[in-house]
Amino acid sequence: MSLATALGFRGRPDARQDSRTRVYLKATLLANGRPMPIHILDLSRKGALVHADDPPDPGEIVWVVCKGNELLGRTAWVKGSRFGLAFDSGLPSARLDILLTEGRRALASA
Numbered sequence: 001m002s003l004a005t006a007l008g009f010r011g012r013p014d015a016r017q018d019s020r021t022r023v024y025l026k027a028t029l030l031a032n033g034r035p036m037p038i039h040i041l042d043l044s045r046k047g048a049l050v051h052a053d054d055p056p057d058p059g060e061i062v063w064v065v066c067k068g069n070e071l072l073g074r075t076a077w078v079k080g081s082r083f084g085l086a087f088d089s090g091l092p093s094a095r096l097d098i099l100l101t102e103g104r105r106a107l108a109s110a
Contacts, residue, residue, distance in 0.1 A: 018044035018090075019044060021042060021103070023100060024041065025040040025066055025099060026039060027039070028064070029052060029056070030064075030065070031062045031075075032056070038064070043096070044096075045093075045096055046086065046091075047084060047087055048085045050082065052081060052083070055082070058077055058083075059075060060075045062075060062085065064085065064087075071087050073087045
């Protein structure tokens, strides 16, 4: 059994279940034991659009650390320096609201 199967991820990413909100959040992604800086460009309870100079491979299990939140996820797709993440469990509403507020504020300032 693969790690992705053990964690409950399906072989193919499902269609989006939650609407996404445009944001700009700096975060760190841990993939294959190596940390890398990333920028979260949109966010929902179950996933995100992310930018990184060296994105992880599709299907790779990753940790995202953002503003004190740690999220386990899987790379759903990669296109150039952008990629989609599917979180293994949804962000609680209170944490999502805080991240969305901060991310929209940063986006408006840019």
